[in-house]
């Protein structure tokens with residue numbers, strides 16, 4: 001059983017105390033000063049500044065202490081797919097403790113992905129398993145060959161066999177992926193996910209299929225990634241269906257990517273009440289040098305568009321954890337949760353940011369990753385002093 005704060009008669013000594021920072025717990029309305037203690041890889045206690053003692057102290061002065069960031073849309077199947085990037089490069093080394101691979105891997109390649117990517121990584125790696133058995137291993141037309149692209153039984157079996165890792169299904173519903181397959185692959189994904197009680201993450205892009213027809217098939221807990229792209233159609237081409245979808249619990253995810261975050265679309269969406277539920281990157285080999293760079297940079301972009309840093313953090317912690325059904329373990333600073341933490345430095349001053357279409361905006365706050373703790377262990381972040 002985890003510790004109970006400072007109420008014990010005997011002063012407790014913890015493995016690690018993160019001291020002097022502002023605790024950014026998304027369960028609260030705003031960050032507040034406090035210290036956080038870790039024992040045996042779990043958050044053991046949260047207390048007033050200066051009240052907790054540990055074998056080791058991590059100085060968080062001037063920093064926001066957030067739950068470990070969760071990137072809900074990444075491509076980390078390297079070298080199994082040409083666009084994969086090793087998980088730690090965009091994970092712990094960028095201050096992100098959990099990455100969810102979004103369909104790089106399908107049922108045919110799960111064993112290889114689990115052995116060679118999930119197992120060795122310091123970063124926690126979860127999966128949206130592609131409904132296409134090939135994932136992205138054979139290129140990017142993974143649903144254009146007809147019924148043979150999908151093995152419903154094998155996919156269901158993996159969802160059931162690896163519930164701790166495979167948290168849902170991924171499908172890309174855009175013209176270039178589907179060929180003549182239409183909506184049927186999405187119906188298959190919904191059937192399989194529904195049998196196991198898991199959500200589906202749907203990539204949307206160039207139509208057909210019409211976004212409204214895609215949205216009409218989604219339900220509570222499903223995720224639309226690339227929701228704020230600037231291509232023809234999009235949210236405002238299916239606005240009534242989008243409103244109805246959000247009302248029944250469909251979640252809008254950023255999924256920045258090389259072509260899928262438009263500041264203009266996102267500004268219009270925010271003004272119209274389509275708030276992003278989660279902020280993710282779609283990071284892969286070809287966009288990590290720009291325009292995406294990192295999850296923390298993507299949070300900075302949403303802050304420039306009007307979210308507070310605390311709201312942006314909530315999107316990539318509590319909300320992301322809820323999407324994958326792991327909010328008891330991840331996404332908050334509650335005692336008993338995994339001791340995955342991201343320490344963020346907010347820097348005030350003009351910061352110019354670029355979206356996927358090359359448009360720029362100037363924000364007033366830059367977030368950067370200063371330190372990370374994964375399962376109770378401090379790890380080095382790239383570029384940190």
Ligand SMILES: [Zn+2]
Nearest residue numbers: 073075102282
């Ligand atoms: Zn993607």
